[in-house]
């Protein structure tokens with residue numbers, strides 16, 4: 001297993017549960033895991049970053065061998081993974097679950113140095129803290145600009161949850177300030193729910209669609225300016241969420257295609273490009289499934305069951321997968337979207353009629369209940385994966 005995030009750690013754990021005699025090694029470069037879900041609450045000052053951090057100690061106790069190093073190469077022919085210290089690990093089956101990397105070459109002016117002034121905060125940790133500090137330091141009356149990418153990217157509702165919670169912070173602590181979302185899309189997840197809530201709660205939040213000139217084409221970090229085809233926006237705080245791709249090791253393993261993401265068999269998550277290598281989580285092209293921690297966890301369990309069957313010479317069952325994405329619009333205002341998925345025509349497709357979203361006209365008591373569901377879901381999944 002390469003990568004100990006929601007996908008990789010879930011898969012390692014599921015493999016040991018399904019087949020305790022399998023030797024499972026989890027290669028993870030970080031000493032601990034910092035979770036993205038609810039990290040928008042950290043940015044808004046509602047949570048502590050420490051509430052996002054998890055260790056791998058329990059996983060080790062469940063019989064998973066830990067290799068706390070970066071995987072630097074994969075040789076699919078020899079069936080071996082190379083680690084940063086030169087160690088080679090042989091495998092019968094490899095699961096690649098490394099999450100995403102930022103496409104540093106996708107937006108002129110935006111690179112790793114620029115991210116220190118215009119944070120992406122799309123990998124939780126130091127970037128999350130940086131964006132929080134910038135918001136704290138901003139004077140009342142300032143302008144916050146969020147740039148949201150085109151599809152596909154990690155966590156489709158994430159930029160809009162972030163905008164909502166930053167707007168909540170501004171409304172309660174810096175009410176003269178404004179927030180603009182510059183979007184490279186004309187439509188986004190849970191759009192009507194978000195926009196209805198914004199109209200009611202956050203008059204200082206403006207969303208600029210692709211058609212209205214929202215796509216950021218370059219940034220000028222020195223001038224704190226985001227450039228679109230329609231004009232320039234000078235920000236006091238700029239949160240650039242850039243285009244993304246599967247993390248680098250996927251490309252090195254030969255499982256990423258020209259899109260930068262990894263095509264997979266929808267029943268087993270085996271790579272369409274390399275036999276005996278599976279890809280789960282954000283790095284995979286999972287058809288209609290969004291790139292979420294919920295999806296990553298569901299895919300990991302399906303993949304683990306398939307790997308166990310394949311190693312025993314059997315044929316994997318046809319899976320059904322579920323995803324639920326909660327978003328917080330305010331601390332006591334939650335909304336959600338649910339979908340059920342299955343393999344069809346070589347892809348993962350949504351089961352017809354399975355999508356459900358929160359009602360547009362739900363009372364505030366329902367929104368408050370959904371906010372508690374969001375928090376409960378986080379506790380449940382992190383306990384299941386890392387507990």
Ligand SMILES: Cc1cc2nc3c(=O)[nH]c(=O)nc-3n(C[C@H](O)[C@H](O)[C@H](O)COP(=O)(O)OP(=O)(O)OC[C@H]3O[C@@H](n4cnc5c(N)ncnc54)[C@H](O)[C@@H]3O)c2cc1C
Pocket residue numbers: 002003004005006007008027028029030033035036037038039040069070071072097098099100121122123154155158162247248249280281282283291292293294295296324325326327
């Ligand atoms: C702001 C924000 C809010 C979000 N909110 C939600 C939410 O409410 N609900 C939800 O379901 N999802 C949410 N998500 C999405 C969720 O975080 C991702 O979909 C999920 O983390 C994907 O899991 P993964 O295992 O594929 O990747 P990750 O969780 O990123 O894990 C990948 C792991 O692989 C490791 N790794 C990478 N390369 C190597 C290598 N070469 N060697 C060793 N280790 C390596 C990394 O260190 C990392 O630990 C949110 C995301 C963001 C950014």
